[in-house]
Amino acid sequence: MLEKLSSSLKETIRKIAMAKKIDKRTVDELVRDIQRALIQADVKISLVKELSDRIRERSLKEKMVLNPREHVIKVVYEELMNIIGKSVEVPLAPQKIMMVGLHGTGKTSSCAKLARYFQKKGLKPAVICADVYRPAASDQLRQLCDKIGVPFYDGANLPEGKDVMRIVNAGMKEFEKYDVKIVDTAGRHALEEDMIEEIREIEEMIKSEQRFLVLDASIGQQASVQARAFDDASGITGIIITKMDGTAKGGGALSAVSETNSGVAFIGTGEKVDDFEKFESDGFISRLLGMGDIKSLIEMAEESLKPEDVDVDLLKGKFTLNVLYKQLEAVKKMGPLKKLMQMMPLGGLDIDFDDQMYQITEDKLKTFKAMMDSMTVEELNEPKIIGGSRSRRIARGSGTTTAEVNELLKYHRLMQKMMKSLSTGRGMGKIPMMKGMPIGKMMKRMK
Numbered sequence: 001m002l003e004k005l006s007s008s009l010k011e012t013i014r015k016i017a018m019a020k021k022i023d024k025r026t027v028d029e030l031v032r033d034i035q036r037a038l039i040q041a042d043v044k045i046s047l048v049k050e051l052s053d054r055i056r057e058r059s060l061k062e063k064m065v066l067n068p069r070e071h072v073i074k075v076v077y078e079e080l081m082n083i084i085g086k087s088v089e090v091p092l093a094p095q096k097i098m099m100v101g102l103h104g105t106g107k108t109s110s111c112a113k114l115a116r117y118f119q120k121k122g123l124k125p126a127v128i129c130a131d132v133y134r135p136a137a138s139d140q141l142r143q144l145c146d147k148i149g150v151p152f153y154d155g156a157n158l159p160e161g162k163d164v165m166r167i168v169n170a171g172m173k174e175f176e177k178y179d180v181k182i183v184d185t186a187g188r189h190a191l192e193e194d195m196i197e198e199i200r201e202i203e204e205m206i207k208s209e210q211r212f213l214v215l216d217a218s219i220g221q222q223a224s225v226q227a228r229a230f231d232d233a234s235g236i237t238g239i240i241i242t243k244m245d246g247t248a249k250g251g252g253a254l255s256a257v258s259e260t261n262s263g264v265a266f267i268g269t270g271e272k273v274d275d276f277e278k279f280e281s282d283g284f285i286s287r288l289l290g291m292g293d294i295k296s297l298i299e300m301a302e303e304s305l306k307p308e309d310v311d312v313d314l315l316k317g318k319f320t321l322n323v324l325y326k327q328l329e330a331v332k333k334m335g336p337l338k339k340l341m342q343m344m345p346l347g348g349l350d351i352d353f354d355d356q357m358y359q360i361t362e363d364k365l366k367t368f369k370a371m372m373d374s375m376t377v378e379e380l381n382e383p384k385i386i387g388g389s390r391s392r393r394i395a396r397g398s399g400t401t402t403a404e405v406n407e408l409l410k411y412h413r414l415m416q417k418m419m420k421s422l423s424t425g426r427g428m429g430k431i432p433m434m435k436g437m438p439i440g441k442m443m444k445r446m447k
Contacts, residue, residue: 004037004040004041005037005038005040005041005251005288006288006289008033008036008037008040009034009037009076009080009288009289010288010289011033012030012033012034012037012076013073013076013289015029015030015033016030016069016072016073016076017069017073019069021068022059022068022069022071022072024060027055027056027059027060027072028056030055030059030072030076031052031055031056034051034052034055034076035048035052038051038251041251042220042251043083043251043254043255044224044251044255044258047083047255047258051079051080051082051083054075054079054082055075055076055079058075058079059071059072059075062075076289077285077286077289080285080288080289081281081282081285083254083255083258084254084255084257084263084264084281084284084285085257085258085262085263085264085281086263086281087263087264087265087278087279087280087281087282088237088238088239088262088263088264088265088279090210090238090265090266090278092118092121092122092123093179094123094179094180095179095180095181095208095209095210096172096180096181096183096206096207096208096209096210097114097180097181097182097183097208097209097210097211097212098183098185098199098202098203098206098208098210098211098212098234099111099114099182099183099184099185099212099214099240100185100199100211100212100213100214100230100233100234100236101187101213101214101215101226101230102187102188102226103134103187103188104187104216105187105214105215105216105219105242106214106216106242106243106268107184107187107214108129108131108137108140108141108144108184108187109140109144109242109268109271109273110212110214110240110242110266110268110276111127111141111144111182111184112127112141112144112145112147112148112150112273113266113268113273113274113275113276114182114212114240114266114276115127115145115148115150115180115182116148116150116273116274116276117266117276117278118179118180119148119149119150123179123180124178124179124180125150125178125179125180125181125182126150126151126152126153126171126174126175126178126180126181126182127141127145127150127151127152127153127182127184128152128153128154128167128168128171128172128175128181128182128183128184129141129142129152129153129154129167129184130164130167130168130171130183130184130185130186130202131184131185131186131187132162132163132164132167132186133186133188134186134187137184137186138154138156141154141184142154144273147273148273151175151178153167153170153171153174153175154167155167155170155171158170164186164198164202165201165202165205168183168202168205168206169205171183172206181206183202183206183208185198185199185202186198196229196230196233199230199233199234200233200234203234209237210237210238210265211234211235211236211237211238212236212237212238212239212240212265212266213226213227213230213231213236213238213239213240213260214239214240214242215227215239215240215241215242215253215256216241216242216243216253217241217242217243217244217253218243218253219253223253223255223256224255224256224258224259226256227239227256227257227259227260228259228260231259231260231261231262235261236260236261236262237262237265238262238263238264238265238266239253239256239257239260239262239263239264239265240264240265240266240267240268241253241254241264241266241267241268241279242267242268243268244267244268244269245268245269245270245275263279263281264279264281265278265279266278266279267279319412319415319416320380320381320382320383321372321375321379321380321381321383321408321412322372322380322381324368324411324412324415325365325368325369325372367398367400367404368408370398370399370400371394371395371398371400371404371405371408373397373398374393374394374396374397374398375394379394383409383412383413386405386409388402391405391406391409
């Protein structure tokens with residue numbers, strides 16, 4: 001999602017970086033490009049106008065600390081941050097969470113994903129299903145919770161029958177000793193008054209620390225109406241945007257935070273229970289602009305990898321075929337390669353990863369390993385010496401084709417180039433302020 005927006009914004013940043021001078025004409029062209037990109041992404045027009053005015057005024061009138069190009073890039077970064085607001089800080093502490101949203105937004109699955117998030121952080125979560133209206137809502141949530149070993153309650157043992165308030169009250173008592181209690185409220189097909197009233201009653205009973213509104217990324221500018229209504233009813237503390245892995249424009253859901261006093265708390269990035277991540281606004285905007293998201297990448301690595309997964313040769317700056325294989329195995333533990341690559345600060349580095357290059361499956365790894373087993377120690381350490389005759393010998397020995405050997409070598413070259421870029425900062429060479437600058441220093445200057 002938002003790939004088109006990201007592509008447009010990256011191109012805008014390149015234009016600024018390569019401009020001979022920054023004057024009113026250059027800034028006006030920049031603003032038009034950004035307006036077009038944001039409107040196409042379904043961001044609310046009034047927000048686009050406000051952002052455009054601020055970028056234009058700050059770029060031309062604000063006192064500069066950086067050089068003109070760096071100053072304009074910094075202004076764009078900061079004003080895009082203003083659209084989606086600051087990240088919501090969700091403490092890793094005992095708390096009650098109420099989930100609200102319309103039917104079909106992915107609210108029920110988000111309850112299980114949120115429980116899994118806290119579970120991975122070392123807390124004890126439990127889930128209460130307060131949706132007595134949608135058929136199979138309870139069964140769906142129970143199955144998801146069972147898969148991850150999270151306690152679940154839906155009032156099935158209550159003699160009084162399916163009464164929402166009794167279920168919530170009994171569930172809170174049942175899970176009194178658990179750290180995080182997540183209440184899945186009922187969704188509707190529209191913002192009905194009885195739905196809003198039920199949310200108010202539940203909130204009055206449990207007095208939740210967090211109230212998360214779940215929005216579908218494809219909802220468009222209707223997201224603003226929903227956000228305002230739910231915020232009026234319960235005081236939204238954070239927004240969860242689902243289906244961020246789809247082809248939706250997504251700008252409407254992202255900009256809905258302007259209608260509340262909160263921000264985006266989490267985003268759903270797939271169907272699996274682990275396809276869920278804490279939303280970091282600075283990292284998200286950095287990704288859109290092609291500057292990577294090192295903080296999120298490090299957090300994912302810390303959660304997924306063990307010390308032995310990091311190759312010693314890689315730490316020494318060597319990137320052999322053996323290192324490539326070990327790193328691909330480690331990357332698979334962290335998630336889809338495409339998602340990880342978006343977190344890399346590649347900037348102006350001209351590497352064209354097509355979709356096929358992202359599909360590193362178990363079978364592909366086995367094929368790579370078979371080819372490596374047919375190589376000599378010299379070839380593994382110096383892939384550059386592998387020519388036509390060596391490729392044919394490796395293919396025969398591994399039961400593969402020379403085309404597959406060439407695919408492995410191509411993949412190695414691309415990854416080697418990327419790793420070199422990350423270690424030196426030269427991947428940002430087309431952006432003056434980032435040329436030759438290590439990642440940490442670059443991000444420090446941007447912020």
